[in-house]
Amino acid sequence: MVLIALLLMFVLLFVVWNKRRATIFLLACAVFWLLGSWLAGPLVWIANSGFGVAREPHLGARTAIIVLGGGTRHDFYKRLVPEGDGMARIDLAASLYRRCVETEKSCFVVMSGGNPQHHEQSEADLYSGFLLDAGVKRADLVIENQSLDTYENARNTAKLLRSRQYDTSVLVTSSLHMRRAMLAFGSFGVHPQPAVASIREPDSRWVLRPAALFDSNRALHELVGIARFYVWRWIGLY
Numbered sequence: 001m002v003l004i005a006l007l008l009m010f011v012l013l014f015v016v017w018n019k020r021r022a023t024i025f026l027l028a029c030a031v032f033w034l035l036g037s038w039l040a041g042p043l044v045w046i047a048n049s050g051f052g053v054a055r056e057p058h059l060g061a062r063t064a065i066i067v068l069g070g071g072t073r074h075d076f077y078k079r080l081v082p083e084g085d086g087m088a089r090i091d092l093a094a095s096l097y098r099r100c101v102e103t104e105k106s107c108f109v110v111m112s113g114g115n116p117q118h119h120e121q122s123e124a125d126l127y128s129g130f131l132l133d134a135g136v137k138r139a140d141l142v143i144e145n146q147s148l149d150t151y152e153n154a155r156n157t158a159k160l161l162r163s164r165q166y167d168t169s170v171l172v173t174s175s176l177h178m179r180r181a182m183l184a185f186g187s188f189g190v191h192p193q194p195a196v197a198s199i200r201e202p203d204s205r206w207v208l209r210p211a212a213l214f215d216s217n218r219a220l221h222e223l224v225g226i227a228r229f230y231v232w233r234w235i236g237l238y
Contacts, residue, residue: 002220003035003213033208040212041204043219044176048200051178057193059099060167062106066192067093067131068153068173068181069113069123080119080126085174085198090127092197093172094134109136110160112144112153122146150177150184150225151238158188168193175199176218180225187229187238 010028014021035043045052067090071083082090093109100107109131113123124145131141142160147153161169171192173181178194185192200215232238 035216041202047219064169089197154184
């Protein structure tokens with residue numbers, strides 16, 4: 001979405017600024033070439049911001065494992081499935097839960113994610129089925145299916161956690177998303193340990209690649225979200 005907004009901005013400038021159309025066109029080509037090649041690496045590195053390495057979280061006697069949905073999509077057979085690294089988040093959460101059970105600790109999983117894609121199921125409802133199949137007990141699974149963005153993930157999960165006893169919490173999401181998610185949860189007084197489910201490795205080349213455009217778009221989305229968090233907190237909205 002960030003790259004689409006950037007493209008629309010260049011189109012608007014091209015339409016309204018007749019005398020500089022050649023300059024605008026060349027500038028747009030240069031910007032998108034950089035975003036689709038070398039600049040993708042530094043943007044991903046900045047967005048990862050210290051979460052580019054997977055670390056084992058400490059599991060307390062009572063641990064809350066918070067999983068953030070990563071979207072849903074329909075596969076080739078028209079089945080609704082987790083999008084992107086959704087399965088990696090499910091696998092990591094289930095692995096942490098099993099480790100908790102094996103060490104005779106008490107853990108519960110909060111699956112958070114609404115239905116911003118307007119599919120037949122929310123992220124939380126869909127992902128929960130996979131978590132149950134992976135061995136998470138139904139009694140230890142809490143479903144939060146109303147959140148439409150990261151801020152609502154944090155707000156709604158914080159409300160659920162107030163009614164439960166736990167010693168420590170773990171937040172499961174991607175490396176690119178982790179910094180923004182940690183900021184959102186911190187604003188509601190929840191300070192979980194990060195558990196990175198998938199790491200987007202910085203990759204800089206001078207060759208124009210669709211994968212680089214995707215990386216740039218995802219990284220810019222997170223960086224814009226982080227900037228918005230600080231601006232909104234400054235003006236009192238957070």
